[in-house]
Amino acid sequence: MELITLKVFDSPIEAHILRSKLESEDIESFVFDEHSVGINMLYAQAIGGVKLKIRETDSERALSVLEEINNTKYTNDNEELIICPTCGGNDFYTNFKSSKGTKGLISTLTSFLFWVYPIYQKNVLKCKNCDTEIDM
């Protein structure tokens, strides 16, 4: 049974969300290195993140699930389609960790000074066309 890495995450929580989706599609998957990253988030960079692995034989079905997720059109709380204000597109990277703005700058400087994981990063949608960040 050959396992292959389907996707790599910064956090075990995100890995388990996708693992649950795959299991709902009858695709068995395994989360690797979640405890190492859980002990210290900085280890994620050192060991290559939390890995979600699947059997090689399930790769085609798993990739179609990923494609379905990636092709999801994003809407706001009022079910209105979210459109990029810069280019008008609707193709976004989700859960993009942004450190832009004053809080992000302070957080980044603090993490460098005290050698700790950045205490403030907000999740945003990032436009795949023009890199514009939109608050979620």
Ligand SMILES: [Zn+2]
């Ligand atoms: Zn855009």
